[in-house]
Amino acid sequence: MDRIRAAQVFVAIAERGSLTKAAELLDMSRAMVTRHLAEMESWAGARLFHRSTRRIGLTAAGEATLARCREMLALAEQVPSAGEHGGSTLRGILRIACAPSLAQATLATAVARFLQRHPETAVVLQVDYQAVNLVGERIDLAIRITNHLEPGLIARRIGDCPSVVCASPDYLRRHGTPRRAEDLAEHNCLTYAYFGRSLWHFRRAGGTVGVPVGGNLSANDSLVLLHAALAGAGIVMQPAYSAAPWIASGELVALLPGETPQLLGIHALYASREYQPALLRAMLDHLAKWFGDDSRLAADAPGRTGLPHAPG
8 A cells, every 4th residue: 555645644634633534635435544544553563543432632653653754745745746747657556346248348448458558557357246345355446337326435427328228029029019118117127136126217309207117037237137138038228338239130129219218327436536546547537538439338339230229
């Protein structure tokens, strides 16, 4: 862990008298503040604060450490960063977490382009559908597609993810083709994450509509639902980048051409907005530019032939 950053956190705790207030000052999660303090106490080999339920105060070792940290930070401020002299060489390892479907569709390519541009860097890509604990799992950056981030997370929206509702020709032959979003309530819809009814939102001429849907299959993996739809199990809502190749081949049919599923946000999650390593800042900017190109996740991205719809 960066000792300069840990020292900054330690000084903020001492000056504010609270881990929570230090977290607010630094725009950092309280868990990350706690982790930095634990590292400082490990390096000092002593407890730095007396803690009670109401207050926090420096120990004798903490007083001595505070003085040294202030001296170190004062010296650090006098050292210009590489960026101030036009330096562009990035070094280090970045740990990134992402869902499998997005990693396969485009993130792996985005990371590869970044590594080509910065050959002295490395990325460890953790692919998992489960939400990660950034601090506990030592993840520098998590990429998540959602419109419902948990309160307290530090995130930057770096792009939009369009979706498409689709089904196999076999399912449509057996059960008919929905013409309006409301018709989905009468169909077997494959839902994400939990059993029971979900609410699918659409934009259309005249406003928006939310349709309660449900079916006999639910999963916490969007690719599982995609392949179930290919097998004729029901109607599915998928990220356009996942469904497009199958729609182009005719194995799935895009539905409801006049009604657009609600856009989902692509978010980059990280532990703190302050004191970010140059490598993390560079990757954030790279991914924001990458996902800011709407064509990368669109249904008609390069190499895809577009989305044929069910006949009206």
